[in-house]
Amino acid sequence: MFPNPSRIILISDTHGYLHYINTAVEKHQATAVIHCGDFGLYDEKSVDRLEDREIMLRLKHCHEIDPQELIKVKKNQLTPKEQRELVRKKYPLSEFSDYLTGKKEFLVPVYFIYGNHEDGEVVKQYRNDEISVKNLHIVDEHHTYKHGRFRIFGLGGNVVESHFFDDENNRFSNGKIFSSFSEYGTLYETMKQYQLEDNTLRICMTHCSPGKVPFLDHLCQKLSANFSVSGHMGFPFTNCWTNFTFSEKNPIKKLSNQQINEIAKYLPANQWKEKQKKEIQQGIDSAFKILEPIKYSSEFVSFYHTNFINLVDACDGYALIVDDGNKISFETYSFGYKPTLPIFKLKVDHRQEKNQENQNRRKNRENQNENLNQSENQNQNENQNQNQRKNQRKNQRKNQRKNQNQNQNQNQNQNQNQNQNQNQNQNQNQNQNQNQNQNQNQNQNQEKEKEK
Known part of the structure; x- marks a missing residue:
């Protein structure tokens, strides 16, 4: 029997509504919390750094927003400037500022990865230890933790091959976060340090679901994860599966050439600054080891025994892993779905x-x-x-x-x-009359001469 029993809350996609965490902890007397991203890492200046679409999405998913204002947002009746003013004056992006200032605190250790909807500047500050919150621990390629007999590790952000080789500024900007190929390689090397750890159960945290992203599925098997916990999808109920429940070993045994080529085609030649190049190249070299076929060893055993858990959004529920020192039990909780x-x-x-x-x-x-x-x-x-x-x-x-x-x-x-005929007749008559007159005159003259 393990001397330190554990009760770990599994939660995701709080989107700034961080009170869900302590509520679940108090209800189940949890000893720790695992959070799978879209935590709500926003500060007072985030509203000016996010792109217009991110502001609109935050308003659409705001729990307290007035119904009339929500209609205006959905129908695009508010300008981006008006939406920002609405966030600034009435509907803050997150409760995170209260935890930063110490006004509120988490009751137990919270191990979190960042999601794809966060303020990249705040994420970078937390990754670089420029800011901190009591009991809040970031999980990334460099940071892994032990709680009870659980080894907690993972990497957050969206998984998009076309962003695998972007620099940090492009991957952490405008309220969108993407993971990089070299980060996965660094995570692979980090976890090799713990491969001989005895009496340990491995929990791999990702924001995107390995059920949707074959690369993450392969990662979990290569790192011999006992549990894969993810969020992002937003289904009304928690989904649980193992690969063996729906597939034979051969299709999952290795990534297809098409998937590997999809990743490799974005590999640039010389994109980074000289001081970054060595570290990033080492990460990329290690990441390509993740793409190698699964061997018939502990990696292959994970095909049967890795339990994949895709969580609901925090507003819809959460899950609980209980280790009583002997057996592991798993419970899911839903706030209800009304189809x-x-x-x-x-x-x-x-x-x-x-x-x-x-x-x-x-x-x-x-x-x-x-x-x-x-x-x-x-x-x-x-x-x-x-x-x-x-x-x-x-x-x-x-x-x-x-x-x-x-x-x-x-x-x-x-x-x-x-008319011509008439004229001719008239002329003829005239001529006849003239002749008659002439004859008469002649006769008269003759008679006169005779008389003489």
């Missing part, structure tokens, strides 16, 4: 409804397009018919005008001919 439909039916129905909605939308769009095409064709036909009718009417009018003009011309010609 609108049966939980297994929820996703299925939701997807079916969405698929049905999408199909209906597609059909409606197709019908609308068909109707539009039909109406366009009808309009085109009508326009063509109208144009044809117009052209027919135009042609008819043209022909009518032509005929009228022809008739008019014919009538004019006839009239001209008639």
Whole structure:
């Protein structure tokens, strides 16, 4: 029997609501707390360092926010400046400042890693021992702790291959935190010092879930972890599994070449300052050892025996590991989840409804397009018919005008001919009359001459 029984609270994603920690400790008389990131490492100046999206997310997840103000935030009705003022005046980012000033304190040792949503400046200060809080211990590639018979180690931050080789300034900025490849290598070397530790159970802490990130799964096996504890995912209930519950040994035995290449393709040649280069290169060299295939030894045994625990957000619950000195027991606690439909039916129905909605939308769009095409064709036909009718009417009018003009011309010609005939007749009559008159005059003259 181990002489120091332990009761360890497992909690994650407090997002600044740190009172959850002491509440759970008091309820279960815990001897320690393990916190898996998104702790709420913000100080008074953090509101000016975070990017706009981080401020918006903090307001969206704020427990005390007024419902009307929450609606405005969700509908983007507040400018980034107005959102910052709201945080500054009404809704502080975290309770952490009260612990920094000593106004509040943690009741038992709290071992924490940073998450992907923290103020990078505050994280760096804590990593470099520039600030400290009583009973609050950071876990990273350099810091590991023993509590009872548990060896507590791990590394926080988001795991994104494209950020594996960024420098510290890029990985700790604007309220987002990323882990680096060399840090995992340093952690690997740190834990080699404890590989011969007797009567010890290993707890590996990560923020991201090894169930989602194969590299972290492989890390836990290479470091022979008995327990892997993570957060980040935000499910309503704590999830627990071992690899052997859902997979044969071969798929998990080694990372695929594709996954290794995905990491290696971001490896830069000469990116760091000279004074950093040696330390970082050593970390990278060690990290590539993590990618080596699992051997048939304690690493392989961990395939069967590593218990993976993915925690809910602190507002939804937590878990408890109890070591009574003989056996280990594990308990999970949930504050309740109220689904609108049966939980297994929820996703299925939701997807079916969405698929049905999408199909209906597609059909409606197709019908609308068909109707539009039909109406366009009808309009085109009508326009063509109208144009044809117009052209027919135009042609008819043209022909009518032509005929009228022809008739008019014919009538004019006839009239001209008639006038010409009349004139000719008149001229003939005039000539006849003239001739008659001449004859008469001649006769008269002749008669006169005779009389003489």
